Amino acid sequence: MDMNSSPGAQSGQAPGGSLLPPEIYSLPALQAAPLLLGQHLVRRTEDGDIRCRIVETESYGGAGDKGSHAFGGRRTSRTEVMFSSGGTVYVYLIYGMYHCFNVVTAAEGDPHAVLIRAVEPVTAGDAKLMAAYRNIALRKPTDLSGGPGKLCRALRIDKSLNGSRLDIHGGPIWLEQGDSPESLDIVQAPRINIPYAEEYAGLPWRFYIRNNPYVSVKDKLEQPFTPE
DNA sequence: CTAATGATGCACT
DNA sequence: GTGCATCATTAGC
Numbered sequence: 459m460d461m462n463s464s465p466g467a468q469s470g471q472a473p474g475g476s477l478l479p480p481e482i483y484s485l486p487a488l489q490a491a492p493l494l495l496g497q498h499l500v501r502r503t504e505d506g507d508i509r510c511r512i513v514e515t516e517s518y519g520g521a522g523d524k525g526s527h528a529f530g531g532r533r534t535s536r537t538e539v540m541f542s543s544g545g546t547v548y549v550y551l552i553y554g555m556y557h558c559f560n561v562v563t564a565a566e567g568d569p570h571a572v573l574i575r576a577v578e579p580v581t582a583g584d585a586k587l588m589a590a591y592r593n594i595a596l597r598k599p600t601d602l603s604g605g606p607g608k609l610c611r612a613l614r615i616d617k618s619l620n621g622s623r624l625d626i627h628g629g630p631i632w633l634e635q636g637d638s639p640e641s642l643d644i645v646q647a648p649r650i651n652i653p654y655a656e657e658y659a660g661l662p663w664r665f666y667i668r669n670n671p672y673v674s675v676k677d678k679l680e681q682p683f684t685p686e
Numbered sequence: 687c688t689a690a691t692g693a694t695g696c697a698c699t
Numbered sequence: 700g701t702g703c704a705t706c707a708t709t710a711g712c
Contacts, residue, residue: 516707525707536694554691556708573707607708652707 475500475509475634477627483544483563487519487570490544490563492644492665492683494572496637498580501613502630503591508584508613510603511636514576514666514673516649518560521569525655525663528569539621540569547622547631549615556607559615561624561633575650575664576604577613578672588612599671606674639685643668647677 475498482493494515501508518526527550528537539548540562548560548571564570578599579585588603589596592612596602603609610616615631624633646662653659665683666673 518707527707532695534695550707551693553706553708554693558707560707571707575707605708650707654706 477625478633478635480545480625483561483625484565485544485563487517487563487572488663490561490570491515491517491572491663492646492685493639494561494574494633495639495644495665495667496642498634498636499574499577499613500632500634501615502628503587503614505587508587509580509634510577510584510588510609510613511580512574512576513578513670514574514604514664516573516575516665517570517663518573519570519663520564523655524658525649525652526569526571528571531569533569537569540571541567542621544570545623545625547619547624549610549617549620551617552607557610557616558606559610559613559619573606574609575606576600576666576670576672576674577609578603578670600674602672604672604674644683644685645680646683647680650675 478497482490494512497512499510499512521531523529528540536550539546542562543566544563546562548562549557552558560571560573562571579588591614594601603612619631622630626632644665645668647664648660648662649664
């Protein structure tokens with residue numbers, strides 16, 4: 459039996475990490491986005507598992523959001539996975555050279571996704587491997603994984619993961635329960651770089667942990683977010 | 687500030 | 700099918 463591949467009780471965390479409660483995946487993106495903060499993203503690589511905490515997210519919710527690839531119910535080969543059931547991975551290539559990683563949420567046929575914009579490594583070992591995959595020296599936290607393209611490089615995420623499930627412990631990538639959102643200082647602010655979204659561009663659909671050094675962009679207009 | 691770099695989506699044969 | 704503008708970004712001036 460090899461069920462004890464985790465490093466054990468190193469720092470009093472949950473026992474090896476239990477899977478994220480599946481109810482979160484069935485929520486609309488706007489509700490799921492803040493709830494994904496603090497949760498752990500685990501990527502299984504040939505060099506070992508990399509574990510990191512989600513610290514910044516953006517909601518791209520439903521057919522009505524002009525910022526969403528699936529606006530108007532647009533169903534193409536790229537957006538197809540956004541129509542899958544919650545808990546599916548949506549990865550796309552942007553600007554011809556960077557990947558973006560999203561968690562699909564809501565019911566099958568209803569295109570919602572949460573873009574993961576920043577993560578922070580859980581241990582020094584995780585940081586080291588991420589820096590190696592980024593091919594950079596460990597310096598500023600934002601250089602390592604503060605930005606959607608950077609975190610994909612740091613975690614070796616590319617389109618081969620498109621359509622994967624996040625609820626399979628020991629798969630290529632999965633989500634584990636981390637900190638409860640009530641314990642976090644969460645703020646919300648407008649999403650980044652979506653001027654084409656017109657009246658949707660200014661809506662505060664980006665969520666991040668206040669003062670977290672891995673967050674990609676600190677917004678002056680950030681406002682407190684209180685979970686219900 | 688701007689170039690890089692290629693898949694994608696949509697207009698139009 | 701073919702052509703072409705557009706990127707949910709980043710690194711490097």
